[in-house]
Amino acid sequence: MPPPTRTRHRRCALLLVGAALLGSCGDDDGRGAAGPATTATDAPIDVTSAVPAEPQPPPSDSTTPEPSCVQIVHETGSTCAPRSPERIVVVDPVGALPTLLAAGAPVVGATTPFDPDDPWPAYFDGTAISDVEVVGSVSAPNFEAIAALEPELIFVTPDVSGAELLAEIAPTVAFATFYTDDWIGATTAIASAAGASEAYEEVLDRVVARTAELADQFAAVGDTITITHVDDYGGAHFVYDHRCLWYGQLFAELGLSQPAGQRNGCEPSDPFSVVMPVSAERFDLLDGDAIFVYADGDPAGTELPNTTSGAALWGGLDAVRAGQAYAVGAAWGLGGNVWAAARLLDALGALAAR
Numbered sequence: 001m002p003p004p005t006r007t008r009h010r011r012c013a014l015l016l017v018g019a020a021l022l023g024s025c026g027d028d029d030g031r032g033a034a035g036p037a038t039t040a041t042d043a044p045i046d047v048t049s050a051v052p053a054e055p056q057p058p059p060s061d062s063t064t065p066e067p068s069c070v071q072i073v074h075e076t077g078s079t080c081a082p083r084s085p086e087r088i089v090v091v092d093p094v095g096a097l098p099t100l101l102a103a104g105a106p107v108v109g110a111t112t113p114f115d116p117d118d119p120w121p122a123y124f125d126g127t128a129i130s131d132v133e134v135v136g137s138v139s140a141p142n143f144e145a146i147a148a149l150e151p152e153l154i155f156v157t158p159d160v161s162g163a164e165l166l167a168e169i170a171p172t173v174a175f176a177t178f179y180t181d182d183w184i185g186a187t188t189a190i191a192s193a194a195g196a197s198e199a200y201e202e203v204l205d206r207v208v209a210r211t212a213e214l215a216d217q218f219a220a221v222g223d224t225i226t227i228t229h230v231d232d233y234g235g236a237h238f239v240y241d242h243r244c245l246w247y248g249q250l251f252a253e254l255g256l257s258q259p260a261g262q263r264n265g266c267e268p269s270d271p272f273s274v275v276m277p278v279s280a281e282r283f284d285l286l287d288g289d290a291i292f293v294y295a296d297g298d299p300a301g302t303e304l305p306n307t308t309s310g311a312a313l314w315g316g317l318d319a320v321r322a323g324q325a326y327a328v329g330a331a332w333g334l335g336g337n338v339w340a341a342a343r344l345l346d347a348l349g350a351l352a353a354r
Helices: 009-020 096-102 142-148 163-167 183-193 197-221 246-254 279-284 337-353
Strands: 069-073 076-080 090-091 107-112 133-137 152-158 171-175 228-232 237-241 273-279 292-293 324-329
Touching: 069 183, 069 197, 076 171, 090 096, 090 292, 096 152, 096 183, 096 197, 096 337, 107 324, 133 142, 142 163, 152 163, 152 183, 163 171, 183 197, 183 246, 197 246, 197 337, 228 246, 273 279, 324 337
Parallel strands: 090 107, 090 152, 107 133, 152 171, 228 292, 292 324
Antiparallel strands: 069 076, 228 237, 237 273
16 A cells, blocks of 8 residues: 555555545445335235225236346445446456456456556456456546447446546446455445346355454464554555554454554545554564565565665564564555455465464
């Protein structure tokens, strides 16, 4: 996730990705919705009434056709969308896009998280992303290219640039998957809006099962394990209040915690409030049972950056001395989806194994 700056290019683009995903809570378990409440009008008709029934026309062979669209309630309103769209464009590359591809939905175009020529986050490797046409970046969608694809439904981030123009091209829906405490509920709603709920549930169930398995392993340790996630942007370091981000839900289900000194709080209306800069002189704030470091420019998380590991206080941290400092990929900073969750679980599985 990005530092709290509003400069252009990569850092600005990543902030737009994160800020656009400002979210809200779902159901308690994030996996379903309650049915309609029973009211007085639901009572059975009294067939003993003395009032004679009105004559009825003979039954017809014809049936009432289903509406061509279904009303989707989402972050920015309510939209009548096709029941089973056959051409989908996504202007939400780290929330809706992985969700829809995982569910096998017919995505024909998508924007990238950063510059259109940049590689996709590593969790897209081996997926159907190669079949998807790039239509600009999330901060600068190519409206002409999107229109040329003739989408039937467009998924966007809640504060996407040019929302009105996109809505003129096709019905547009927005869901928050990053700044939220219920990424499962949000991604389930995305799959449902695309008519792909059943396929997505199969993928999600595997992540839920793996989460439960790891939770048992961590519970066996006895003590609560504290986790630090730090981003290194060319030597500038940032930590985030886990309670305000998508992976906070995952950590809570695993029984993991965060060092208290990193919990600076956050305001739902201001995603920048979740970010806390950490100077080299205050690296003590990074310490926990395990530290996971994402470095800008290393989307696969191949090695710890020198700007982190070379800092004077780094080697003295308990987690570092215990061999519990890990380089991680973009799933941590560009998450809020089932593929990113699987990557995090892989990284945390290595920790559980120790």
